[in-house]
Amino acid sequence: MKIGLFIPCFMNELYPDICKSTYKILKQQGLDIDYPLNQTCCGQPMANSGCSKDVETLAKQFVKTFKDYDYIVAPSGSCVSMVKEHYAPFFNNDEDYNKVKASIYEVCEFLHDVVKLENLNFNTSFPYKVGLHNSCHGHRVLKLATASELNIPYNSKLKNLLQKVEGIELVTLKREDECCGFGGTFSVQEEDLSIAMGKDRIKDHLDSNAQVMTGADMSCLMHMDGIINRNNHPIKVKHIVQILLGEEL
Incomplete structure:
Protein backbone atom coordinates (compact mmCIF):
# COMPACT_ATOMS: atom_id res chain seq x y z
CA MET A 1 0.00 0.00 0.00
CA LYS A 2 1.09 3.57 -0.72
CA ILE A 3 0.75 5.95 2.23
CA GLY A 4 0.46 9.71 1.86
CA LEU A 5 1.79 11.41 4.99
CA PHE A 6 -0.26 14.48 5.91
CA ILE A 7 1.49 16.80 8.36
CA PRO A 8 -0.64 19.60 9.88
CA CYS A 9 0.74 23.06 9.16
CA PHE A 10 1.34 24.06 12.79
CA MET A 11 3.21 20.82 13.46
CA ASN A 12 5.36 21.34 10.38
CA GLU A 13 6.37 24.75 11.73
CA LEU A 14 6.53 24.15 15.49
CA TYR A 15 7.05 20.40 16.02
CA PRO A 16 9.17 19.02 13.15
CA ASP A 17 10.64 16.30 15.41
CA ILE A 18 7.17 14.83 16.02
CA CYS A 19 6.55 14.88 12.27
CA LYS A 20 9.75 12.94 11.75
CA SER A 21 8.74 10.48 14.49
CA THR A 22 5.43 9.90 12.73
CA TYR A 23 7.28 9.08 9.52
CA LYS A 24 9.69 6.83 11.42
CA ILE A 25 7.03 4.74 13.18
CA LEU A 26 5.19 4.16 9.90
CA LYS A 27 8.40 3.35 8.05
CA GLN A 28 9.39 0.82 10.69
CA GLN A 29 6.21 -1.10 9.91
CA GLY A 30 7.61 -1.70 6.42
CA LEU A 31 5.20 0.73 4.77
CA ASP A 32 5.77 2.74 1.60
CA ILE A 33 5.53 6.36 2.79
CA ASP A 34 5.40 9.47 0.61
CA TYR A 35 5.31 13.09 1.75
CA PRO A 36 3.72 15.25 -0.98
CA LEU A 37 5.43 18.63 -0.90
CA ASN A 38 2.45 20.57 -2.29
CA GLN A 39 0.22 19.81 0.71
CA THR A 40 -1.14 22.78 2.68
CA CYS A 41 -3.33 23.48 5.73
CA CYS A 42 -6.50 21.40 5.96
CA GLY A 43 -8.51 24.58 6.56
CA GLN A 44 -9.64 23.92 10.13
CA PRO A 45 -8.68 27.41 11.48
CA MET A 46 -10.59 29.04 8.64
CA ALA A 47 -13.61 26.81 9.23
CA ASN A 48 -13.62 27.74 12.93
CA SER A 49 -13.63 31.41 11.93
CA GLY A 50 -16.40 31.14 9.33
CA CYS A 51 -14.19 31.69 6.26
CA SER A 52 -15.89 29.09 4.05
CA LYS A 53 -14.45 30.32 0.74
CA ASP A 54 -10.93 29.84 2.08
CA VAL A 55 -11.86 26.39 3.36
CA GLU A 56 -13.16 25.40 -0.08
CA THR A 57 -9.87 26.39 -1.72
CA LEU A 58 -7.84 24.36 0.77
CA ALA A 59 -10.24 21.39 0.65
CA LYS A 60 -9.93 21.11 -3.12
CA GLN A 61 -6.15 21.40 -2.89
CA PHE A 62 -6.10 18.66 -0.23
CA VAL A 63 -8.18 16.22 -2.28
CA LYS A 64 -6.15 16.92 -5.43
CA THR A 65 -2.94 16.26 -3.50
CA PHE A 66 -3.96 13.04 -1.73
CA LYS A 67 -6.59 11.38 -3.95
CA ASP A 68 -4.21 8.83 -5.50
CA TYR A 69 -2.90 7.32 -2.25
CA ASP A 70 -4.22 4.08 -0.77
CA TYR A 71 -4.19 5.64 2.69
CA ILE A 72 -3.60 9.11 4.13
CA VAL A 73 -2.14 9.21 7.64
CA ALA A 74 -1.70 12.20 9.97
CA PRO A 75 -0.54 12.76 13.58
CA SER A 76 -3.59 14.88 14.42
CA GLY A 77 -7.12 13.69 15.13
CA SER A 78 -8.64 17.15 14.72
CA CYS A 79 -7.18 17.68 11.24
CA VAL A 80 -8.30 14.22 10.15
CA SER A 81 -11.81 14.88 11.43
CA MET A 82 -11.83 18.18 9.52
CA VAL A 83 -11.27 16.32 6.25
CA LYS A 84 -13.72 13.52 7.05
CA GLU A 85 -16.55 15.59 8.49
CA HIS A 86 -16.44 19.09 6.97
CA TYR A 87 -15.35 18.86 3.31
CA ALA A 88 -18.52 17.31 1.88
CA PRO A 89 -20.38 20.61 1.11
CA PHE A 90 -17.62 21.54 -1.34
CA PHE A 91 -17.69 18.34 -3.40
CA ASN A 92 -21.30 17.27 -4.13
CA ASN A 93 -20.64 13.56 -3.69
CA ASP A 94 -17.43 13.74 -5.73
CA GLU A 95 -15.72 10.36 -6.24
CA ASP A 96 -12.23 11.65 -5.42
CA TYR A 97 -13.39 13.20 -2.15
CA ASN A 98 -15.30 10.07 -1.15
CA LYS A 99 -12.11 8.08 -1.64
CA VAL A 100 -10.07 10.55 0.43
CA LYS A 101 -12.70 10.57 3.18
CA ALA A 102 -12.61 6.78 3.42
CA SER A 103 -8.81 6.62 3.26
CA ILE A 104 -7.67 9.17 5.84
CA TYR A 105 -6.65 8.03 9.33
CA GLU A 106 -5.12 9.47 12.47
CA VAL A 107 -1.79 7.65 12.94
CA CYS A 108 -2.80 5.66 16.05
CA GLU A 109 -6.11 4.72 14.47
CA PHE A 110 -4.17 3.53 11.41
CA LEU A 111 -1.70 1.47 13.44
CA HIS A 112 -4.50 -0.02 15.54
CA ASP A 113 -7.20 -0.69 12.92
CA VAL A 114 -5.37 -1.08 9.59
CA VAL A 115 -1.85 -2.29 10.41
CA LYS A 116 -3.29 -4.13 13.46
CA LEU A 117 -0.02 -3.62 15.29
CA GLU A 118 0.80 -6.51 17.59
CA ASN A 119 4.34 -5.65 18.57
CA LEU A 120 6.53 -2.57 18.34
CA ASN A 121 9.30 -3.70 15.98
CA PHE A 122 12.03 -2.00 17.99
CA ASN A 123 13.22 -1.93 21.58
CA THR A 124 10.78 0.52 23.13
CA SER A 125 10.95 1.50 26.78
CA PHE A 126 9.34 4.48 28.51
CA GLY A 138 -10.23 12.09 18.11
CA HIS A 139 -12.25 10.77 21.01
CA ARG A 140 -15.79 11.48 19.86
CA VAL A 141 -15.53 11.95 16.10
CA LEU A 142 -12.91 9.34 15.20
CA LYS A 143 -13.95 7.05 18.07
CA LEU A 144 -10.40 6.54 19.31
CA ALA A 145 -11.91 5.68 22.69
CA THR A 146 -15.30 5.19 24.29
CA ALA A 147 -17.07 8.39 25.36
CA SER A 148 -17.87 8.29 29.08
CA GLU A 149 -21.46 9.51 28.66
CA LEU A 150 -22.37 6.31 26.78
CA ASN A 151 -22.04 4.27 29.99
CA ILE A 152 -20.71 1.23 28.15
CA PRO A 153 -17.47 -0.75 28.71
CA TYR A 154 -14.46 1.48 28.12
CA ASN A 155 -12.01 0.81 25.32
CA SER A 156 -9.18 3.00 24.06
CA LYS A 157 -7.13 2.42 20.91
CA LEU A 158 -4.48 4.78 22.27
CA LYS A 159 -4.17 2.85 25.54
CA ASN A 160 -4.07 -0.43 23.65
CA LEU A 161 -1.01 0.84 21.79
CA LEU A 162 0.65 2.41 24.83
CA GLN A 163 0.36 -0.86 26.77
CA LYS A 164 2.79 -2.39 24.27
CA VAL A 165 5.54 -0.09 25.55
CA GLU A 166 7.85 -1.61 28.18
CA GLY A 167 8.08 0.10 31.55
CA ILE A 168 5.17 2.47 31.04
CA GLU A 169 2.63 3.02 33.84
CA LEU A 170 -0.69 4.48 32.70
CA VAL A 171 -2.27 6.44 35.53
CA THR A 172 -6.01 6.61 36.20
CA LEU A 173 -7.59 10.03 35.73
CA LYS A 174 -10.80 11.20 37.36
CA ARG A 175 -12.16 12.34 34.00
CA GLU A 176 -10.98 10.27 31.04
CA ASP A 177 -12.37 12.50 28.30
CA GLU A 178 -12.63 16.08 29.54
CA CYS A 179 -11.91 18.88 27.03
CA CYS A 180 -8.66 20.80 27.56
CA GLY A 181 -10.20 24.07 26.39
CA PHE A 182 -8.00 24.64 23.34
CA GLY A 183 -10.56 24.40 20.54
CA GLY A 184 -8.40 26.25 18.00
CA THR A 185 -9.72 29.80 17.65
CA PHE A 186 -11.80 29.25 20.82
CA SER A 187 -8.59 29.72 22.81
CA VAL A 188 -8.22 33.16 21.23
CA GLN A 189 -11.85 34.26 21.42
CA GLU A 190 -12.44 32.90 24.95
CA GLU A 191 -8.96 33.07 26.43
CA ASP A 192 -9.87 33.04 30.14
CA LEU A 193 -12.26 30.12 29.81
CA SER A 194 -9.80 28.21 27.65
CA ILE A 195 -7.01 28.63 30.22
CA ALA A 196 -9.30 27.62 33.11
CA MET A 197 -10.27 24.41 31.30
CA GLY A 198 -6.61 23.67 30.53
CA LYS A 199 -5.67 24.16 34.19
CA ASP A 200 -8.41 21.73 35.26
CA ARG A 201 -7.13 19.13 32.81
CA ILE A 202 -3.56 19.50 34.03
CA LYS A 203 -4.64 19.30 37.69
CA ASP A 204 -6.33 15.95 37.01
CA HIS A 205 -3.01 14.62 35.69
CA LEU A 206 -1.02 16.10 38.58
CA ASP A 207 -3.47 14.67 41.14
CA SER A 208 -2.95 11.26 39.51
CA ASN A 209 0.85 11.61 39.91
CA ALA A 210 1.47 11.56 36.16
CA GLN A 211 5.00 12.49 35.12
CA VAL A 212 4.07 12.79 31.46
CA MET A 213 0.94 13.86 29.63
CA THR A 214 0.35 12.38 26.18
CA GLY A 215 -2.28 12.32 23.45
CA ALA A 216 -2.88 12.11 19.71
CA ASP A 217 -3.44 15.85 19.12
CA MET A 218 -0.44 18.13 19.49
CA SER A 219 -2.73 21.15 19.38
CA CYS A 220 -4.27 20.17 22.74
CA LEU A 221 -0.89 19.25 24.16
CA MET A 222 0.57 22.55 22.93
CA HIS A 223 -2.14 24.48 24.77
CA MET A 224 -1.54 22.63 28.02
CA ASP A 225 2.24 22.70 27.65
CA GLY A 226 2.07 26.50 27.60
CA ILE A 227 0.10 26.51 30.85
CA ILE A 228 2.47 23.96 32.38
CA ASN A 229 5.52 26.05 31.50
CA ARG A 230 4.02 29.32 32.75
CA ASN A 231 3.13 27.73 36.09
CA ASN A 232 6.26 25.57 36.45
CA HIS A 233 4.24 22.39 36.93
CA PRO A 234 6.30 19.18 37.42
CA ILE A 235 4.93 17.37 34.37
CA LYS A 236 6.11 16.96 30.77
CA VAL A 237 4.20 16.72 27.50
CA LYS A 238 4.94 14.09 24.85
CA HIS A 239 3.05 13.19 21.67
CA ILE A 240 2.01 9.54 21.64
CA VAL A 241 4.18 8.57 18.63
CA GLN A 242 7.25 9.70 20.57
CA ILE A 243 6.34 7.41 23.44
CA LEU A 244 5.64 4.49 21.11
CA LEU A 245 9.16 4.99 19.77
CA GLY A 246 10.59 5.17 23.30
CA GLU A 247 12.05 8.64 22.81
CA GLU A 248 13.60 10.25 25.89
CA LEU A 249 11.97 13.13 27.75
Whole structure:
Protein backbone atom coordinates (compact mmCIF):
# COMPACT_ATOMS: atom_id res chain seq x y z
CA MET A 1 0.00 0.00 0.00
CA LYS A 2 1.09 3.57 -0.72
CA ILE A 3 0.75 5.95 2.23
CA GLY A 4 0.46 9.71 1.86
CA LEU A 5 1.79 11.41 4.99
CA PHE A 6 -0.26 14.48 5.91
CA ILE A 7 1.49 16.80 8.36
CA PRO A 8 -0.64 19.60 9.88
CA CYS A 9 0.74 23.06 9.16
CA PHE A 10 1.34 24.06 12.79
CA MET A 11 3.21 20.82 13.46
CA ASN A 12 5.36 21.34 10.38
CA GLU A 13 6.37 24.75 11.73
CA LEU A 14 6.53 24.15 15.49
CA TYR A 15 7.05 20.40 16.02
CA PRO A 16 9.17 19.02 13.15
CA ASP A 17 10.64 16.30 15.41
CA ILE A 18 7.17 14.83 16.02
CA CYS A 19 6.55 14.88 12.27
CA LYS A 20 9.75 12.94 11.75
CA SER A 21 8.74 10.48 14.49
CA THR A 22 5.43 9.90 12.73
CA TYR A 23 7.28 9.08 9.52
CA LYS A 24 9.69 6.83 11.42
CA ILE A 25 7.03 4.74 13.18
CA LEU A 26 5.19 4.16 9.90
CA LYS A 27 8.40 3.35 8.05
CA GLN A 28 9.39 0.82 10.69
CA GLN A 29 6.21 -1.10 9.91
CA GLY A 30 7.61 -1.70 6.42
CA LEU A 31 5.20 0.73 4.77
CA ASP A 32 5.77 2.74 1.60
CA ILE A 33 5.53 6.36 2.79
CA ASP A 34 5.40 9.47 0.61
CA TYR A 35 5.31 13.09 1.75
CA PRO A 36 3.72 15.25 -0.98
CA LEU A 37 5.43 18.63 -0.90
CA ASN A 38 2.45 20.57 -2.29
CA GLN A 39 0.22 19.81 0.71
CA THR A 40 -1.14 22.78 2.68
CA CYS A 41 -3.33 23.48 5.73
CA CYS A 42 -6.50 21.40 5.96
CA GLY A 43 -8.51 24.58 6.56
CA GLN A 44 -9.64 23.92 10.13
CA PRO A 45 -8.68 27.41 11.48
CA MET A 46 -10.59 29.04 8.64
CA ALA A 47 -13.61 26.81 9.23
CA ASN A 48 -13.62 27.74 12.93
CA SER A 49 -13.63 31.41 11.93
CA GLY A 50 -16.40 31.14 9.33
CA CYS A 51 -14.19 31.69 6.26
CA SER A 52 -15.89 29.09 4.05
CA LYS A 53 -14.45 30.32 0.74
CA ASP A 54 -10.93 29.84 2.08
CA VAL A 55 -11.86 26.39 3.36
CA GLU A 56 -13.16 25.40 -0.08
CA THR A 57 -9.87 26.39 -1.72
CA LEU A 58 -7.84 24.36 0.77
CA ALA A 59 -10.24 21.39 0.65
CA LYS A 60 -9.93 21.11 -3.12
CA GLN A 61 -6.15 21.40 -2.89
CA PHE A 62 -6.10 18.66 -0.23
CA VAL A 63 -8.18 16.22 -2.28
CA LYS A 64 -6.15 16.92 -5.43
CA THR A 65 -2.94 16.26 -3.50
CA PHE A 66 -3.96 13.04 -1.73
CA LYS A 67 -6.59 11.38 -3.95
CA ASP A 68 -4.21 8.83 -5.50
CA TYR A 69 -2.90 7.32 -2.25
CA ASP A 70 -4.22 4.08 -0.77
CA TYR A 71 -4.19 5.64 2.69
CA ILE A 72 -3.60 9.11 4.13
CA VAL A 73 -2.14 9.21 7.64
CA ALA A 74 -1.70 12.20 9.97
CA PRO A 75 -0.54 12.76 13.58
CA SER A 76 -3.59 14.88 14.42
CA GLY A 77 -7.12 13.69 15.13
CA SER A 78 -8.64 17.15 14.72
CA CYS A 79 -7.18 17.68 11.24
CA VAL A 80 -8.30 14.22 10.15
CA SER A 81 -11.81 14.88 11.43
CA MET A 82 -11.83 18.18 9.52
CA VAL A 83 -11.27 16.32 6.25
CA LYS A 84 -13.72 13.52 7.05
CA GLU A 85 -16.55 15.59 8.49
CA HIS A 86 -16.44 19.09 6.97
CA TYR A 87 -15.35 18.86 3.31
CA ALA A 88 -18.52 17.31 1.88
CA PRO A 89 -20.38 20.61 1.11
CA PHE A 90 -17.62 21.54 -1.34
CA PHE A 91 -17.69 18.34 -3.40
CA ASN A 92 -21.30 17.27 -4.13
CA ASN A 93 -20.64 13.56 -3.69
CA ASP A 94 -17.43 13.74 -5.73
CA GLU A 95 -15.72 10.36 -6.24
CA ASP A 96 -12.23 11.65 -5.42
CA TYR A 97 -13.39 13.20 -2.15
CA ASN A 98 -15.30 10.07 -1.15
CA LYS A 99 -12.11 8.08 -1.64
CA VAL A 100 -10.07 10.55 0.43
CA LYS A 101 -12.70 10.57 3.18
CA ALA A 102 -12.61 6.78 3.42
CA SER A 103 -8.81 6.62 3.26
CA ILE A 104 -7.67 9.17 5.84
CA TYR A 105 -6.65 8.03 9.33
CA GLU A 106 -5.12 9.47 12.47
CA VAL A 107 -1.79 7.65 12.94
CA CYS A 108 -2.80 5.66 16.05
CA GLU A 109 -6.11 4.72 14.47
CA PHE A 110 -4.17 3.53 11.41
CA LEU A 111 -1.70 1.47 13.44
CA HIS A 112 -4.50 -0.02 15.54
CA ASP A 113 -7.20 -0.69 12.92
CA VAL A 114 -5.37 -1.08 9.59
CA VAL A 115 -1.85 -2.29 10.41
CA LYS A 116 -3.29 -4.13 13.46
CA LEU A 117 -0.02 -3.62 15.29
CA GLU A 118 0.80 -6.51 17.59
CA ASN A 119 4.34 -5.65 18.57
CA LEU A 120 6.53 -2.57 18.34
CA ASN A 121 9.30 -3.70 15.98
CA PHE A 122 12.03 -2.00 17.99
CA ASN A 123 13.22 -1.93 21.58
CA THR A 124 10.78 0.52 23.13
CA SER A 125 10.95 1.50 26.78
CA PHE A 126 9.34 4.48 28.51
CA PRO A 127 9.66 4.04 32.31
CA TYR A 128 7.36 6.86 33.41
CA LYS A 129 3.88 7.40 34.83
CA VAL A 130 1.79 8.61 31.90
CA GLY A 131 -1.62 10.26 31.74
CA LEU A 132 -3.56 10.05 28.48
CA HIS A 133 -5.46 13.11 27.30
CA ASN A 134 -8.29 12.16 24.96
CA SER A 135 -8.80 15.10 22.61
CA CYS A 136 -12.39 15.88 21.66
CA HIS A 137 -12.21 15.31 17.89
CA GLY A 138 -10.23 12.09 18.11
CA HIS A 139 -12.25 10.77 21.01
CA ARG A 140 -15.79 11.48 19.86
CA VAL A 141 -15.53 11.95 16.10
CA LEU A 142 -12.91 9.34 15.20
CA LYS A 143 -13.95 7.05 18.07
CA LEU A 144 -10.40 6.54 19.31
CA ALA A 145 -11.91 5.68 22.69
CA THR A 146 -15.30 5.19 24.29
CA ALA A 147 -17.07 8.39 25.36
CA SER A 148 -17.87 8.29 29.08
CA GLU A 149 -21.46 9.51 28.66
CA LEU A 150 -22.37 6.31 26.78
CA ASN A 151 -22.04 4.27 29.99
CA ILE A 152 -20.71 1.23 28.15
CA PRO A 153 -17.47 -0.75 28.71
CA TYR A 154 -14.46 1.48 28.12
CA ASN A 155 -12.01 0.81 25.32
CA SER A 156 -9.18 3.00 24.06
CA LYS A 157 -7.13 2.42 20.91
CA LEU A 158 -4.48 4.78 22.27
CA LYS A 159 -4.17 2.85 25.54
CA ASN A 160 -4.07 -0.43 23.65
CA LEU A 161 -1.01 0.84 21.79
CA LEU A 162 0.65 2.41 24.83
CA GLN A 163 0.36 -0.86 26.77
CA LYS A 164 2.79 -2.39 24.27
CA VAL A 165 5.54 -0.09 25.55
CA GLU A 166 7.85 -1.61 28.18
CA GLY A 167 8.08 0.10 31.55
CA ILE A 168 5.17 2.47 31.04
CA GLU A 169 2.63 3.02 33.84
CA LEU A 170 -0.69 4.48 32.70
CA VAL A 171 -2.27 6.44 35.53
CA THR A 172 -6.01 6.61 36.20
CA LEU A 173 -7.59 10.03 35.73
CA LYS A 174 -10.80 11.20 37.36
CA ARG A 175 -12.16 12.34 34.00
CA GLU A 176 -10.98 10.27 31.04
CA ASP A 177 -12.37 12.50 28.30
CA GLU A 178 -12.63 16.08 29.54
CA CYS A 179 -11.91 18.88 27.03
CA CYS A 180 -8.66 20.80 27.56
CA GLY A 181 -10.20 24.07 26.39
CA PHE A 182 -8.00 24.64 23.34
CA GLY A 183 -10.56 24.40 20.54
CA GLY A 184 -8.40 26.25 18.00
CA THR A 185 -9.72 29.80 17.65
CA PHE A 186 -11.80 29.25 20.82
CA SER A 187 -8.59 29.72 22.81
CA VAL A 188 -8.22 33.16 21.23
CA GLN A 189 -11.85 34.26 21.42
CA GLU A 190 -12.44 32.90 24.95
CA GLU A 191 -8.96 33.07 26.43
CA ASP A 192 -9.87 33.04 30.14
CA LEU A 193 -12.26 30.12 29.81
CA SER A 194 -9.80 28.21 27.65
CA ILE A 195 -7.01 28.63 30.22
CA ALA A 196 -9.30 27.62 33.11
CA MET A 197 -10.27 24.41 31.30
CA GLY A 198 -6.61 23.67 30.53
CA LYS A 199 -5.67 24.16 34.19
CA ASP A 200 -8.41 21.73 35.26
CA ARG A 201 -7.13 19.13 32.81
CA ILE A 202 -3.56 19.50 34.03
CA LYS A 203 -4.64 19.30 37.69
CA ASP A 204 -6.33 15.95 37.01
CA HIS A 205 -3.01 14.62 35.69
CA LEU A 206 -1.02 16.10 38.58
CA ASP A 207 -3.47 14.67 41.14
CA SER A 208 -2.95 11.26 39.51
CA ASN A 209 0.85 11.61 39.91
CA ALA A 210 1.47 11.56 36.16
CA GLN A 211 5.00 12.49 35.12
CA VAL A 212 4.07 12.79 31.46
CA MET A 213 0.94 13.86 29.63
CA THR A 214 0.35 12.38 26.18
CA GLY A 215 -2.28 12.32 23.45
CA ALA A 216 -2.88 12.11 19.71
CA ASP A 217 -3.44 15.85 19.12
CA MET A 218 -0.44 18.13 19.49
CA SER A 219 -2.73 21.15 19.38
CA CYS A 220 -4.27 20.17 22.74
CA LEU A 221 -0.89 19.25 24.16
CA MET A 222 0.57 22.55 22.93
CA HIS A 223 -2.14 24.48 24.77
CA MET A 224 -1.54 22.63 28.02
CA ASP A 225 2.24 22.70 27.65
CA GLY A 226 2.07 26.50 27.60
CA ILE A 227 0.10 26.51 30.85
CA ILE A 228 2.47 23.96 32.38
CA ASN A 229 5.52 26.05 31.50
CA ARG A 230 4.02 29.32 32.75
CA ASN A 231 3.13 27.73 36.09
CA ASN A 232 6.26 25.57 36.45
CA HIS A 233 4.24 22.39 36.93
CA PRO A 234 6.30 19.18 37.42
CA ILE A 235 4.93 17.37 34.37
CA LYS A 236 6.11 16.96 30.77
CA VAL A 237 4.20 16.72 27.50
CA LYS A 238 4.94 14.09 24.85
CA HIS A 239 3.05 13.19 21.67
CA ILE A 240 2.01 9.54 21.64
CA VAL A 241 4.18 8.57 18.63
CA GLN A 242 7.25 9.70 20.57
CA ILE A 243 6.34 7.41 23.44
CA LEU A 244 5.64 4.49 21.11
CA LEU A 245 9.16 4.99 19.77
CA GLY A 246 10.59 5.17 23.30
CA GLU A 247 12.05 8.64 22.81
CA GLU A 248 13.60 10.25 25.89
CA LEU A 249 11.97 13.13 27.75
